[in-house]
Amino acid sequence: MIRIMLPEHLRTLAQVRGEVAIEVDGPVTQRSVLDALEVRYPVLRGTIRDHGTQKRRAFVRFFACQQDISLEPPDAPLPDAVTLGTEPLLIVGAMAGG
Amino acid sequence: MSGVRLLVGTRKGAFILTADGKRKTWEVNGPHFGGWELYHLKGSPVNPDRLYASQCSGWFGQKIQRSNDGGRTWEPVGSEFLYDGVPGTHQWYDGTQHPWEFKRVWHLEPSPTDPDLVYAGVEDAAMFRSADGGQSWHELPSLRSAKGHLWSPGAGGMGLHTILIDPTNPNRIFIAISAAGAFRTDDAGQTWRPINHGLKSPYQLPDPDAEVGHCVHRIALHPSRPGVLFMQKHWDVMRSDDAGDSWHDIGGDLPSDFGFPIDVHAHEPETIYVVPIKSDSEHFPPEGRLRVYRSRTGGNEWEPLTNGLPQHDCYVNVLRDAMAVDSLDPCGVYFGTTGGQVYGSADGGDRWTPIVRDLPAVLSVEVQTLP
Numbered sequence: 001m002i003r004i005m006l007p008e009h010l011r012t013l014a015q016v017r018g019e020v021a022i023e024v025d026g027p028v029t030q031r032s033v034l035d036a037l038e039v040r041y042p043v044l045r046g047t048i049r050d051h052g053t054q055k056r057r058a059f060v061r062f063f064a065c066q067q068d069i070s071l072e073p074p075d076a077p078l079p080d081a082v083t084l085g086t087e088p089l090l091i092v093g094a095m096a097g098g
Numbered sequence: 099m100s101g102v103r104l105l106v107g108t109r110k111g112a113f114i115l116t117a118d119g120k121r122k123t124w125e126v127n128g129p130h131f132g133g134w135e136l137y138h139l140k141g142s143p144v145n146p147d148r149l150y151a152s153q154c155s156g157w158f159g160q161k162i163q164r165s166n167d168g169g170r171t172w173e174p175v176g177s178e179f180l181y182d183g184v185p186g187t188h189q190w191y192d193g194t195q196h197p198w199e200f201k202r203v204w205h206l207e208p209s210p211t212d213p214d215l216v217y218a219g220v221e222d223a224a225m226f227r228s229a230d231g232g233q234s235w236h237e238l239p240s241l242r243s244a245k246g247h248l249w250s251p252g253a254g255g256m257g258l259h260t261i262l263i264d265p266t267n268p269n270r271i272f273i274a275i276s277a278a279g280a281f282r283t284d285d286a287g288q289t290w291r292p293i294n295h296g297l298k299s300p301y302q303l304p305d306p307d308a309e310v311g312h313c314v315h316r317i318a319l320h321p322s323r324p325g326v327l328f329m330q331k332h333w334d335v336m337r338s339d340d341a342g343d344s345w346h347d348i349g350g351d352l353p354s355d356f357g358f359p360i361d362v363h364a365h366e367p368e369t370i371y372v373v374p375i376k377s378d379s380e381h382f383p384p385e386g387r388l389r390v391y392r393s394r395t396g397g398n399e400w401e402p403l404t405n406g407l408p409q410h411d412c413y414v415n416v417l418r419d420a421m422a423v424d425s426l427d428p429c430g431v432y433f434g435t436t437g438g439q440v441y442g443s444a445d446g447g448d449r450w451t452p453i454v455r456d457l458p459a460v461l462s463v464e465v466q467t468l469p
Contacts, residue, residue, distance in 0.1 A: 009133055009158060013174065043174045047158040051178045052200070059157040093157040 002033055002078075003088035010048070010091070014041040019088055028083040030062060031074040048091060063090040102424045103168065103466045104442075105149065106434055107136035110458035112151055114169045117453075121430055121444040124453045130172065131163065138205050138419055138462045141168075142213040146466050150216055150232055152203040160202055162218075162232050175232035179203070179220055182239035188222065189250035198222045198242070205419060207261035211268065219258030223249060223275040227287065238287035241273070245292065245310045252277035252313055259418055260317045264324040272327065272342060274314040280329065282342050293342030302332060315358045316418045320367035328370050328397070330360040330418070335372055337397050348397025353384045359421035363446060364429040368396040371423075371431060371447060373416040381436075382413035390433070392447050406450035407441065414439070419462035426467055434460025 001021040011017065022036045038045045045051065048060050056062070061070045065079045065087050081087035104115040111129030130136075134153045142148040149165040151172070160179065163172040179200045190196035201221040209215035214231040224242055226235040249256060257276050264270035269286040272293070279294040292310050300306040302313060313332035320326065329336040329345065333356050336345040349355035354374040363369035370393050376384045383389060387409045389402040414437035424430035431447050434440045438457040443450045 007157075009155065013158075013161065043161075046160065046177050050159070052180050057157065057159060096156065 001085050002028060002036075002082060003085055004033070004037060005088045005090045006044075007091060007093045009093070010044060013043050013047065016041070021085075027075075028078050029075050030056075030069075030072065030078065033078065033089060059094040059096060061092050061094050063092060064088075100426060101468045102426065102430060103141075103146075103468055104422070104432055104440065104453070105139035105141065105151075105169070105462075105464040105466070106440055106457065106460060107139050107151070107419075107462035108434075108438070108458035108460050109135055112136040112139055112153075112169075113454070113457055115440065115453055119426055121424075121426075121442060124442075126454050127169070129458075130169065134161075135202075136461065137202060138464075139169075140206050140208055140464050141466045142208040142216075143210045145213040146468055148208070148213045148231075150206045150208060152206055152218070154202040160200070162203065162206075164232050176228065176234050179218070179224075179226055179235050180237070181224060181242075182237040186242065186246070188242075188246055188256070189248055191250070195247065198224070200224075201255065202257075204257040204259045205261055207263065209268070210263055210265055217261050217263075217271075219261050219273060219275075221255045221257035222251070223256045223258040223278055225258055225261070225273060225287065238283075238290075240288060241281060241283075241290045244281055244290045246278075248310055249275065249278040250311070260314070262317060262319055262324075262327075265321045266324055270324070270341070272317055272319070274317050274329075276315070277311065277313045279310045279312040280314050280317060280327075280342055293338075294345070295343065296338075296345030297331060297336065298334070299332065316360045318360045318362050318370070320362040323367050326367065326396075328360050328362060330357050330372055332356065332378060335360065335397065348393070350393070350398030350400055352391055352400050353389075353402075357416075358418040359416055359433065361421045361423050361431070363431075364423050364425040365427060366394070366429075369394045369446070370397065371421065372400075373421070373433065375415060381415040386410055386412050388412040388414065388435075390431070390447055390450075403443075403447040403450070405448060406443075406452075417461055419464075420460050422463050422465040424465045424467045430465065432463050432465055434463045436460065 100119040106113040111132040113128035139151040147168040151163040153161040185198035187195035205219040207217045218226040260274035262272040297312045325341040327338040335349045388407045391400040414435035421433040436459040
């Protein structure tokens, strides 16, 4: 199971608390994890990736194992610890202003 | 007893304010969708408990929410706003052509006859239609054929902010776009044409009489006379007596003819309201005095309405979608400010009271008159 921690506003939209855990078929990558997440929670479509381009929205970041992996290619494998479920993939809203 | 329900969109959520027909005691409910920008909420004229809301975020994009119980509960519906075909380009700040990019929904306009039919005005400017209660959205692409390649965003973005459906002819729809102008369809959106003849923008456009490019801030009409339009332009308050074919200035004796909202009294088609703002860079009332101006003559002659409004040290703005009128008698008038106040008048504007003072910056105010 892949563990995912969503930001508060997306947890509210998806009506979940805490982490979510999802099954991913095949290679565990940003794309496959987000595809599976959006199948499970269709309301999240368009909130993490742009509807049309499927690119990461500008002010959404992906953290894992204390690394910012936002700029990794979407089909690059996620860290083993995420694949094994020992670490979550953190989806966070970027710091903004103030 | 009849009542009213105000749907207030703010920078950080939605609020629903309700009162009975006396409009003296108000209940404040919210925030709904706290932390999100609620550009606009509006109810179906045929089913007042059917509400639509535009919820957006700089982080997480656009969502559309729908309620079937007057805003007590909500459900997300479709939020995929994809331009029809290859999006094409419009004029960009540096003179180059720039691809159309969806940013947000500025305005939602439910059909006057079908609760599942709703239109959305979006930035970058385009119009979408949903016939299934907001589940799916399809662009009316020919609007962008109305010289869309010449449209260019202003400082506030290139948003389609006004949608007026002719209550006597649903095939006729008027829309307005910031820094592009006003447009009309007479065939339910299959074709559109600019309706900006008579608008003059000498300090905003190189050709002050250009066919498109005028920064229209708001259009309003009275349902009994849908061919008579009132417009608050960037500068200038305008009127058309021929469904937008031509416009003339009715700013008259206003202290400033810059502003954002404009609205029409529910029972007096020649009574209109504006909120003069000092200038396009000083987005606050002249002299720090918040005054609604009312014309009972369809323009040119205006009277300040000040009773109950702050008359010193007031530097708020009133945005284009943040004024509404109810249909009770006497007519109620409401507006919200960027300072978070929502003011109401239960007597057509003679006396005002703050319904609520400390909301986040108000983006939009709509009112429903309930049986």
